[in-house]
Amino acid sequence: MSAYAIAQIMINDSEKFQDYLTGFMPIFERYDGELLVTSKRSLEVVEGEWEYPAWSL
Secondary structure: OOOOOOOOOOOOOHHHHHHHHHHHHHHHHHOOOOOOOOOOOOOOOOOOOOOOOOOOO
């Protein structure tokens, strides 16, 4: 069964985030997780509304 998730995150402490990824990615990959798209660019809403801030990373 496939599942897709869309996330927009704001990273306040890049060092702690890297620590998190060190543990997260192996578990994510163990269950055949795959990142389809990642970006550090600003969000551009092309249709409808997006209730969260469009932060530039």
